[in-house]
Amino acid sequence: MRMSQLMNQTLREAPAGAEVEGYRLLLRAGFVRQQAAGIFSYLHLGYRTLQKLEAIMRQEIDALGGQEMLMPLVHPATVWQESKRWYEIDDEMGRFQDKNGRDMVLALSHEEIVTDLARREIQSYRQLPRLVYHIQLKWRDDPRPRAGLIRAREFTMLDSYTLDADDAGLDKQYWAHYEAYFRIYGRCALPVIAVESDVGMMGGTLAHEYMYLTPIGEDTLLLCTVCEYKANRQIATCRKTAVPDEPILPVEKVATPEAKTIEALAQFLGVPKSKTAKAVFMTATVKEGQAKSEKLIFAIVRGDMELNETKLANAIRAQALRPSTEDEIRAVGAVPGYASPIGLGGIMVVVDDAAAAAPNLVAGANEAGYHLKNVNHGRDYTADIITDIAAAAAGDACPHCGERLTAVRGVEVGNIFKLGARYTETMGATYLDESGVSHPIIMGSYGLGVTRVLACLAEHHHDDQGLVWPISVAPYQVHLVMLRGGEETAVTLYHQLQQVGIEVLYDDRDESPGVKFNDADLIGLPIRLTISSRSLQNGGVECKLRRAAGRTIIPLVDTIPQVQAMIAGLMEEVIE
RNA sequence: CGGGGCAUAGCUCAGCUUGGUAGAGCGCUCGCUUUGGGAGCGAGAGGUCGUCAGUUCAAAUCUGGCUGCCCCGACCA
Numbered sequence: 246m247r248m249s250q251l252m253n254q255t256l257r258e259a260p261a262g263a264e265v266e267g268y269r270l271l272l273r274a275g276f277v278r279q280q281a282a283g284i285f286s287y288l289h290l291g292y293r294t295l296q297k298l299e300a301i302m303r304q305e306i307d308a309l310g311g312q313e314m315l316m317p318l319v320h321p322a323t324v325w326q327e328s329k330r331w332y333e334i335d336d337e338m339g340r341f342q343d344k345n346g347r348d349m350v351l352a353l354s355h356e357e358i359v360t361d362l363a364r365r366e367i368q369s370y371r372q373l374p375r376l377v378y379h380i381q382l383k384w385r386d387d388p389r390p391r392a393g394l395i396r397a398r399e400f401t402m403l404d405s406y407t408l409d410a411d412d413a414g415l416d417k418q419y420w421a422h423y424e425a426y427f428r429i430y431g432r433c434a435l436p437v438i439a440v441e442s443d444v445g446m447m448g449g450t451l452a453h454e455y456m457y458l459t460p461i462g463e464d465t466l467l468l469c470t471v472c473e474y475k476a477n478r479q480i481a482t483c484r485k486t487a488v489p490d491e492p493i494l495p496v497e498k499v500a501t502p503e504a505k506t507i508e509a510l511a512q513f514l515g516v517p518k519s520k521t522a523k524a525v526f527m528t529a530t531v532k533e534g535q536a537k538s539e540k541l542i543f544a545i546v547r548g549d550m551e552l553n554e555t556k557l558a559n560a561i562r563a564q565a566l567r568p569s570t571e572d573e574i575r576a577v578g579a580v581p582g583y584a585s586p587i588g589l590g591g592i593m594v595v596v597d598d599a600a601a602a603a604p605n606l607v608a609g610a611n612e613a614g615y616h617l618k619n620v621n622h623g624r625d626y627t628a629d630i631i632t633d634i635a636a637a638a639a640g641d642a643c644p645h646c647g648e649r650l651t652a653v654r655g656v657e658v659g660n661i662f663k664l665g666a667r668y669t670e671t672m673g674a675t676y677l678d679e680s681g682v683s684h685p686i687i688m689g690s691y692g693l694g695v696t697r698v699l700a701c702l703a704e705h706h707h708d709d710q711g712l713v714w715p716i717s718v719a720p721y722q723v724h725l726v727m728l729r730g731g732e733e734t735a736v737t738l739y740h741q742l743q744q745v746g747i748e749v750l751y752d753d754r755d756e757s758p759g760v761k762f763n764d765a766d767l768i769g770l771p772i773r774l775t776i777s778s779r780s781l782q783n784g785g786v787e788c789k790l791r792r793a794a795g796r797t798i799i800p801l802v803d804t805i806p807q808v809q810a811m812i813a814g815l816m817e818e819v820i821e
Numbered sequence: 822c823g824g825g826g827c828a829u830a831g832c833u834c835a836g837c838u839u840g841g842u843a844g845a846g847c848g849c850u851c852g853c854u855u856u857g858g859g860a861g862c863g864a865g866a867g868g869u870c871g872u873c874a875g876u877u878c879a880a881a882u883c884u885g886g887c888u889g890c891c892c893c894g895a896c897c898a
Contacts, residue, residue, distance in 0.1 A: 254831080254832085254848075255859095256831095256832060256833095256848090257832075257833085257847060257848080257859070258832060258833045258834095258847080259832085259833090260832070260833085261827080261828095261832090261833070261834090261890090261891080262827085262890065262891045262892090263891090264891080264892075279890090281889085281890085282889085282890065282891090336822095337896090337897075353898095354898090383898085385897075385898070387896080387897060387898090388822075388895080388896055388897070389822095389893095389894090389895085389896070389897085391891090391892085396897075396898085397898095400898075402898075454898085463897080464897095565896090567895080568895095656898095657897090657898055658898085659898080660898065692898065693898095694898055697898070726857095728856075728857065729856050729857090730856090756856095756859090757855085757856060757857090757858085757859075757860055758856065758857040758858060758859095759856095759857080759858040759859045759860075760858085760859050760860090761857090761858085761859090762857075762858045762859085763858065763859050764859085766858090775857080777856090777857065779857065780857090787857095
């Protein structure tokens with residue numbers, strides 16, 4: 246490609262509002278342009294890189310036995326109604342009506358379509374297992390697009406879906422994907438870790454997320470400093486510190502004026518925070534079928550812990566959770582700041598296992614200015630649900646080995662889910678086994694954010710001058726810079742390089758050397774070749790790696806083989 | 822959806838406080854010069870100042886509504 250023909254300018258300054266460095270560089274180098282919040286055009290260079298990423302993904306999923314297909318971007322609402330997600334997902338779903346007034350959905354994902362295809366195509370265990378995948382746009386009307394490409398509303402994903410007869414089959418395909426995704430990121434030169442994650446709107450039983458670690462990431466991850474434990478904070482667990490066992494004491498009411506917070510309460514009474522019960526009121530949106538209602542939840546964790554809202558939402562299968570207002574709290578007879586589970590009726594009480602096990606806690610008295618000492622679960626109140634709803638945090642003990650957990654930030658670039666029969670059961674995708682018995686097909690889904698990988702690559706591979714592409718994903722392998730005196734030699738070399746299949750961006754523009762070198766650095770192709778009267782006097786073509794400072798002169802006749810060798814060497818590094 | 826900010830030329834911004842002929846740098850066009858790290862000189866093109874309304878003799882400037890974009894939070898691949 247001749248640079249004089251490209252339909253984009255490099256920008257000396259990034260557009261206002263682009264704050265993330267990688268995104269700024271993608272804009273300045275002419276890889277992407279924003280159309281609207283969270284909606285982008287990928288210009289030639291950016292699209293070339295996307296295609297490189299997709300080619301790697303195809304190879305790796307094909308190697309698992311995957312069959313590529315293409316499912317639609319626009320779906321009839323009926324399948325989403327069948328799976329219930331039409332009702333479960335709110336504003337994030339793009340809905341419109343066609344000219345006949347039929348409800349339509351812009352694909353947020355393709356589980357429904359795969360399930361629909363499966364129930365029509367698969368009748369027998371003989372037709373299982375299957376692995377289908379596609380690379381397709383998705384629309385998720387994110388409440389807040391952010392950080393350029395990282396949180397877009399329209400984005401490209403690789404989705405693969407597995408169909409199995411049983412859990413053992415799913416398990417096999419799940420872990421095959423687990424490894425294949427690591428290979429994909431590796432070949433794209435994006436370092437990632439896999440963490441255990443929440444299943445979110447996908448549903449299912451087991452899920453991992455692939456995370457690119459960066460301070461601009463939106464997810465907080467807890468990693469063990471010693472063992473392999475890694476989890477999204479949303480579901481991370483920890484070994485909760487035990488409180489000393491002691492004889493159960495009688496309940497005692499104490500005056501605690503102005504002690505509305507755990508901090509103040511513990512200080513006032515001179516007890517550790519772990520001897521108190523923290524009451525948190527959340528209002529949950531619960532949906533059953535098409536009906537949707539709000540429900541006040543009384544959550545209790547030990548005073549030295551924080552509530553994890555994801556865990557609570559999962560425990561009660563809530564659609565959404567928000568902190569309750571003081572009015573809502575008073576409406577059920579509780580007193581904000583002095584709330585107690587004792588004597589409250591008609592409200593769901595969810596207690597963290599550590600709080601339920603701890604003896605003689607200080608809890609509210611449902612009376613302003615008073616608390617109750619020696620409150621014990623089982624004797625004084627009963628939980629509707631006892632489970633882990635406490636948040637793990639940096640410094641807590643690893644649930645596996647007991648060592649310290651640390652917190653880091655990450656961008657989610659992929660996720661894999663064991664869906665099980667979540668969709669196939671509700672939508673009636675079944676097969677007959679050897680004995681003629683009908684079973685739901687067991688499904689897995691595996692998503693990898695292609696455009697998000699592009700964004701993370703730009704974030705990871707750059708320096709002060711611009712992007713620094715790994716060869717496996719660079720839009721072109723070679724940046725050929727023609728300067729005064731090198732015109733004829735350069736155009737000849739340009740054609741020779743193309744003939745042997747080397748991808749070359751040829752800067753044939755009538756620009757000053759400074760402009761050309763700066764653009765080359767900004768665009769960041771791995772190998773730069775410069776031809777000028779000076780380089781020719783020095784013996785040939787000047788060669789420089791984008792990532793290194795040194796320059797060498799290659800005799801013209803050796804250029805092709807040497808560049809080929811260089812590309813091969815760089816490719817090998819990536820695969821390492 | 823809460824809180825905050827911004828909207829003037831392709832890009833980055835000034836002008837607004839105190840209303841009166843719309844500006845700069847970069848980019849773009851033409852000419853000459855220059856040619857190894859974002860060149861110089863000269864001549865040009867380019868903006869209904871986001872939008873609608875209000876105040877006023879007069880609005881980029883003051884007021885209100887709307888829209889769009891960005892940031893923080895809630896939320897999320």
